[in-house]
Amino acid sequence: MKKLFIALVCVCLTSCGSNTSIVSSWRDPNATLATENFKKVLVVALVKDESTRRSTENRIASINPAILNASYNYLNQQNLDLTQEQKLSILQTEGFDGVITMRFIRADTQTQYVPGTAGYYGGMGYPGMGYGYAGGYGMGYGAGFGGWYGAYAPAYYSPGYYQENTYYYVETNIFDLKNNKLVWSATTKSLDVSDTDTTVDEIMQACVNEMRKDGYMAPKSK
Known part of the structure; x- marks a missing residue:
């Protein structure tokens, strides 16, 4: 339901500036957030550093604890060797009907001239x-x-002078577990990731704006 992102939108849109922008996005033409019934959603951050994974998942889950849940409580070292089907079964048994994932893709360094x-x-x-x-x-x-x-x-x-900027690319996906399919995806790029919480907020803000733009999420009410 739309309430999945109501709190998220309120938090994200309080930010005036952002170092994060959308590179590309995709949506299932037959799915919208208004018609998908997400009552319990898993948040998965695929990063190598465990502390960063936990802080990222906790950051997103804290926006709406009644719906969003950090994945490290369910998918961890104890069930690392399980098959994909077994992991999916665990999530379905726990009552999850949706998943939000974040995955770091790459970092690109670009040289830019500042007039x-x-x-x-x-x-x-x-x-x-x-x-x-x-x-x-x-x-x-x-x-x-x-x-x-x-x-x-x-x-x-x-x-004028030349400076090197490093952009970090992150993929964010939304999965419908009831039908086991991807319903929305976007790639963002962020210039400054020194503050993990700020970067996560900016990525979520960019995604919410893009979901509204491409029709996956209802426009902001006036």
Whole structure:
């Protein structure tokens, strides 16, 4: 039901900016969130580091604990050697009817040119007039050009430069366990993943926006 993501939407849309964007998405044309009846959903984060897995799953599950559940409580080292059919049977026995998965795909490093800035003086005015008058910045009318230029030119112009940015690609899927099929999928890319909680929030926000855009999720009510 739509209530699966109501709390998630409220949390995500409070963020003004984001370092995460959608690269691609897909949906089952015959499925929408409004018609799928997800009452108990498993959250699976496929990452190599166990602590990151747990923190990611807990972050998502905490949004709506009545519906969302971290997978490490059900799929862990104790049943690692079970077949896919046996694992699916465990989830169905536990009453799960949906799964949200997150999987790290790759990291790409890109070199980008950042243009310089010119003609900006921060609104301080011309030295010697207003703020600069009578040495307001330590420079009076009697100061030589060399001192004047050395003091103010750096703030007036900064050259362009090259920087390396690393983008992290993550795949997010929604599965319908009742019919054992994928119903929605998206790939996102994030520029900064130093804060796991923030990155997870941004991925969820991007996914919610995309689900609305492609019709899998009902538009936001006005």
